[in-house]
Amino acid sequence: MGVSKKKSGEIRGDLIPGLPEELAMECLVRVPFEFHSSMKSVCSSWRSLISDRSFNRERRSFGKAExxxxxxxxxxxxxxxxxxxxxxxxxxxxxxxxxxxxxxxxxxxxxxxxxxxxxxxxxxxxxxxxxxxxxxxxxxxxxxxxxxxxxxxxxxxxxxxxxxxxxxxxxxxxxxxxxxxxxxxxxxxxxxxxxxxxxxxxxxxxxxxxxxxxxxxxxxxxxxxxxxxxxxxxxxxxxxxxxxxxxxxxxxxxxxxxxxxxxxxxxxxxxxxxxxxxxxxxxxxxxxxxxxxxxxxxxxxxxxxGRTAAAAESTGGFRGCKLWCFVDSERQSQPRWEIEDDSMKWKVAMETIRLPVTTMTSVFAGSLSGQAVAMIGGGGEESGTMMVKTTAEKNGGKWSHVNTPCxxxxxxxxxxxxxx
Structure with missing residues (x-):
């Protein structure tokens, strides 16, 4: 449990009557974020729990954070x-x-x-x-x-x-x-x-x-x-x-x-x-x-x-930045490169991600939860649409469209x- 002892002592047995605290917590972390403010009005124990930042860590540990x-x-x-x-x-x-x-x-x-x-x-x-x-x-x-x-x-x-x-x-x-x-x-x-x-x-x-x-x-x-x-x-x-x-x-x-x-x-x-x-x-x-x-x-x-973004978190002893570099389909670029400073302490590593657009299209790209995202503008079928690239798949993953209201x-x- 990620909730502090001080908090757990205050809320133990009161989260959901008749349920063990651990099971009650599993229920509460599944409630969508948009309803959290309303949940605070239910009772003092819920208010105390949801107001504590450890509740967000619990949602993340259960895989329920949005x-x-x-x-x-x-x-x-x-x-x-x-x-x-x-x-x-x-x-x-x-x-x-x-x-x-x-x-x-x-x-x-x-x-x-x-x-x-x-x-x-x-x-x-x-x-x-x-x-x-x-x-x-x-x-x-x-x-x-x-x-x-x-x-x-x-x-x-x-x-x-x-x-x-x-x-x-x-x-x-x-x-x-x-x-x-x-x-x-x-x-x-x-x-x-x-x-x-x-x-x-x-x-x-x-x-x-x-x-x-x-x-x-x-x-x-x-x-x-x-x-x-x-x-x-x-x-x-x-x-x-x-x-x-x-x-x-x-x-x-x-x-x-x-x-x-x-x-x-x-x-x-x-x-x-x-x-x-x-x-x-x-x-x-x-x-x-x-x-x-x-x-x-x-x-x-x-x-x-809008053309570079932090890649997935680095592991091991890497010291520096691992970045994605988003390039248009017509721009020539290396697939990846890595540069050190003179002291050999810091590195910047770039990995190229190809956008499914030409250089005539305006783009803003970034990252979200380990995936590449891009907003497309400037004409064409993709104009005004956000796309997400699934990076876990073979051959560099694929782009999928996200429904973007006008x-x-x-x-x-x-x-x-x-x-x-």
């Missing part, structure tokens, strides 16, 4: 059929339309990436276990292009940085969604302590059970940043890290296997926008320093964002996955 894919995406429709609009969205939409011309002028002056109007962004959730979609209600408008990262042990999803929806300036904001707290919907939003620097299009990854690392991106003048910092989700504190060797805008972040390191892949400098670097930098928390790994990213014309079909900017 796998969620959370992603930040522009809203296709002002009022999705299966989800109410966030409060205030109607008025804000009118303001956006009236201020569209002014917004475009500001973008040109600030040399920011071109955005048509000021779209609304939302947090969408695909429940892969139950094959359902929904959009999480948020008390305020989230920043455009914010990074989405999950802390599994804490049961939290964070939205970090991005652009202010009205000024289109980078922000320091941190929004925290706690899946295991709160009443009503069973979910609760709060504001975390802001980053020390405003940034967008930066590398971000959860490392260990409580830490989130960020590095690079760009500031309000579109300067590529070298700065890095780390957030402790339990303490709600940011700590400054040594800067990277190079400024990296539009870089991608990953946690390393073992040693709680942080890898920042590719990106480009201030004077070389759109020319993606071939190297990566890895932060070592033991030495509090960065090291460079050369010749990791072979595509100078292609962003690693209101959830736009390509996401960032994503994370969590078990609940």
């Amino acid at each position: 796998s969620l894919l959370c992603f930040v995406q522009p809203l296709n429709s002002p009022s999705p059929v299966n989800s109410p609009m966030m409060e205030g969205d109607v008025n804000e939409k009118k303001k956006e339309e009236e201020g569209e011309s002014q917004t475009q002028q500001q973008q040109q002056q600030q040399q920011q990436p071109r955005v048509t109007g000021t779209p609304l962004y939302g947090l969408s959730v695909y429940n892969a276990t139950r094959d359902t979609w929904h959009r999480v209600a948020i008390p305020e408008r989230i920043p455009l292009f914010c990074e989405c990262v999950a802390i599994q042990d804490a049961g939290k999803v964070l939205l970090i940085g991005g652009w202010d929806p009205e000024t289109l300036q980078p922000v320091r904001d941190v929004f925290v969604l706690d899946f295991f707290a709160g009443e009503g919907s069973g979910r609760r939003w709060s504001r975390g302590k802001p980053m020390s620097a405003a940034r967008s299009f930066f590398a971000c990854a959860a490392v260990g059970s409580t830490k989130v690392y960020v590095a690079g991106g760009h500031d309000d003048q579109k300067n590529a940043l070298r700065s890095a910092e780390v957030y402790d989700v339990e303490k709600d504190e940011w700590s400054i890290l040594p800067p990277m060797a190079e400024g990296r805008d539009e870089c991608h972040g990953f946690s390393t296997a073992k040693d709680f390191g942080f890898c920042v892949l590719s990106g480009y400098g201030t004077e070389t926008q759109g020319q993606f670097r071939s190297d990566a930098e890895i932060y070592d928390p033991i030495t509090n320093s960065w090291s460079i790994i050369e010749n990791v990213w072979p595509f100078p014309d292609l962003s690693p964002r 209101s959830f079909s736009s390509l996401p900017f960032s994503y994370s996955s969590i078990f609940v």
Whole structure:
């Protein structure tokens, strides 16, 4: 049993009258997550049990936890059929339309990436276990292009940085969604302590059970940043890290296997926008320093964002990152490659996954529960559809289509996955 002795002493014999605690637990862990908030109202013992994070570990140990894919995406429709609009969205939409011309002028002056109007962004959730979609209600408008990262042990999803929806300036904001707290919907939003620097299009990854690392991106003048910092989700504190060797805008972040390191892949400098670097930098928390790994990213014309994802967890003594590299069916690439840094301590290993689309199609790819996932856009039969690749089968597995409602079909900017 994963429930603490303190908790078990409080709930023993009270979970389901007439059933042994072990059997009652086997029953309760099978209840779908959407009903957990209602279960808390049944009795004090159920409230105590479900509010404890060990209950989620029990669900995982029994194989009953649900796998969620959370992603930040522009809203296709002002009022999705299966989800109410966030409060205030109607008025804000009118303001956006009236201020569209002014917004475009500001973008040109600030040399920011071109955005048509000021779209609304939302947090969408695909429940892969139950094959359902929904959009999480948020008390305020989230920043455009914010990074989405999950802390599994804490049961939290964070939205970090991005652009202010009205000024289109980078922000320091941190929004925290706690899946295991709160009443009503069973979910609760709060504001975390802001980053020390405003940034967008930066590398971000959860490392260990409580830490989130960020590095690079760009500031309000579109300067590529070298700065890095780390957030402790339990303490709600940011700590400054040594800067990277190079400024990296539009870089991608990953946690390393073992040693709680942080890898920042590719990106480009201030004077070389759109020319993606071939190297990566890895932060070592033991030495509090960065090291460079050369010749990791072979595509100078292609962003690693939405084209790379963490592969299945590494075993043995591998130290570094094992990543999937998603390539179009027409792009030439090695099936796999592995590069070490000069110290021979860190490695980045890439395995190619072929997408069933051409280079003319826009794609956002990632991973979910050990499987590759991809959202397809830009025309064709697969447009607006999410696909899942089963990796356990022979010959590299196969792609299968996921039913994607129209209101959830736009390509996401960032994503994370969590078990609940």
